[in-house]
Amino acid sequence: MGKLTLTTFVTLDGVMQAPGGPEEDPSGGFDYGGWVAPFADEGMGEFITEVFGRAGAFLLGRKTYEIFAAYWPKHDDPADPVPANLNRLPKYVASTTLDEPAWGPVTVLDGEHLQGEIVRVKDALDGELQVHGSGQLAQWLLARDLVDELNLLVFPVVLGAGRRLFPTGGLPTAYELAGSRTTSAGTAIHTYRPTGRAAFGTVGE
Template identity: 50%
Template sequence: MAELIVTTFLSLDGVYQGPGGVEEDPSGGFDQGGWVTPFYEDDMAAYAAEWLGQAGSLLIGRRTYDIFVQYWPKATDQDDPVAVAMNTLPKYVVSRTLPGSDWSGVSVVDGDVVEFVRELKARPGGEIQVHGSGDLLQTLIAHDLVDEYRLWLYPVVLGQGRKLFPEGVAPKSFEHVETRRTSSGANVLVLRPAGKPRHDTFRLVTE
């Protein structure tokens, strides 16, 4: 079975909205877009290339598709492993309004995404990777379909914007797999779901 792997950028206050550009996603009055771009450097590119090399397919939401399709089909450098992966991997775009796409490898998922992902995970192959796609990701999280999280945590507080784990999300705990750090100050936490949180109380230890 294939595993579903999530990669997303987060601020210290848990916001995922508009990381890549000032005008990328101003919905809801968000005016803090482009907060990840100043941190881009070689470590980030190397980690992205390494992990994309493990992908068998990409699963993305419509908003993320609209961002990707403006850039990646024009990135034709065959020595760029990220561009090659983006342009050659099968890409499943979750949308009820996208009529089709000229971008190579794109299939539109316009039905029950939860059932589709369950069927996709049952097939053999490499990782099913979700990049960005916050609204889609929250649906996948709610149905316990995520096998691993690669959370890029950046040293910024935005004070507004959509959060990956909003108020009211079901309580969850995670197993730590790995932590990586980039030279620009981002920490990448690799986590796997580990059921519900455990609770206890600190006790005074006396001799």
Template identity: 45%
Template sequence: MRKIIVCTFLTLDGVMQAPGGPDEDTGSGFEHGGWQKPVSDDEVGAAIAGWYDVSDAMLLGRKTYEIFASYWPTADPANPFTERMNSMQKYVASRTLTSLEWQNSTLLEGDVTEAVRALKESAGGNINVVGSGDLAQTLMRDGLVDEYRLTIHPVIIGSGKRLFADGAIPTALEPVSVTATKGGTVVGVYRPSGKPGYDSY
């Protein structure tokens, strides 16, 4: 069975919104877009590249798809990541898009939860959910996430969309690997392992 892997960049206070640039996502008046690059380093880049070595497809919400589709098809071909992003299969969850221009893109039809369940049962490698916060939260609520790959950066933003927002399902996580880069970013891989335990001291 294919795994659904949520791959997300987070601030220390859990914000995932607009890491890549000031105009990436200004929803709800967000003014901190582009927060990731100043707190990133080469080790973070290597870790992110490794996320794609274990998967052969991406699962994207509409907004993230449109951001990627406006950049990667004409990105610098000397960047080794350009070919990788363009050649990967892209599955897109959207209630408003009717056609997809970016190569190797497929629009999911019908109920997204059922469509993703069918994807998990299909032939192929693992599937990365990149960005796409609303979609990721839907998949978490429906128990469809098999793994989290997170970079947690040393910066506090104070507002913005969070991956684990209010209403997240309480879940225990098994750490698969957790390292810190020279710049202070925590790179963590975690797998859901049931309900959290509770105790007292």
């Protein structure tokens, strides 16, 4: 049985929108796309390579799927786990609007029983069912306790605007730290596993 993992780039103020480039996702008038670029160092690359090396399949939102589909087939390298696995492993896209996906192998999950379909796909894997980016899908999965492991890459920058990973009204959840490292550029990389509902009390009592 596999596990569902979510790998997300966020700023210090929790923004996850358009880390890779100015044109990646300007929705909502977001003008700060590409904020990861100044901090993309060797340590970040090593971690991402490790993550992709554990992939058994990918679960993506429509927008992230289309961004990846426009880039990775043109930058293939069988010796690099990132493009090699993205181009060759099964991809599942959670979407009600994607009609003719061209970048395969791909299956569109658009049924009313999406949660059950995702669990079925995960349970049939030996490796990880990995989610990268896919902001709306990530929030949907977190709200339903479907994420088994969260890789959070926190970059030393504050934007003050943009879509955040953890929105107001999210599900109160406690996590345990499963791993941590810091890159030379100051990016803090944490791996968390959910342990249940958040607990509350008074400090010192």
